[in-house]
Amino acid sequence: EVQLVESGGGLVQPGQSLRLSCTASGFTFGDYAMSWVRQAPGKGLEWVGFIRTKAYGRTAEYAASVKGRFTVSRDDSIGLSYLQMNSLKNEDTALYYCTRALTEPGGGYYFGSWGQGTLVTVSS
């Protein structure tokens, strides 16, 4: 069974940093792209970023709202994905979900499995 468990959320002040972790199990971690999706309180879903597999150079893509501030990384040896968040803003307050991203030839990525999320609150 695929399991994704996020950790690292909490309350931080604007301008500070936070690193989220996603612990994966139940599948061959290195074979899948990993992505982060967030949901502000009472709002819809917003894609944050993802990282491709080693076969695709572990390259990453980001939403414009976080590009230059957030970094997605992965450690295939221990089945972990990370979201490093710098220069946090009030509008980054959200529940952050780790997802296992799926794709097909010719298409981009969609989200096949989700963790339960970790809450990040940015407030002074």
Place this chain on the structure above:
Amino acid sequence: DIQMTQSPSTLSASVGDRVTISCRASQSISSWLAWYQQKPGKAPNLLIYKASSLESGVPSRFSGSGSGTDFTLTISSLQPDDSATYYCQQYSNYPLTFGGGTKVEIK
């Protein structure tokens, strides 16, 4: 960026009703569309990918159709467990984008 517009934003229907949710893309996305179901306090769950492919384990009363810019999620016979918010997501272009969601309520 490709904008995804869902309609209606909320719908109320009775058990056994046929329910359709629309998702429109601001430009053609071929069939690169997924649908998710999210129940209150829970993570989203993948229902449909590539516009019409049913994810393993998802009840067959859910179906998807469409291509290009216009897509539909259909629940053939609404069940009490289907009370949730449904989101579409395009994966044709970056940034990946979601529709605003459709909340389905049971009368």
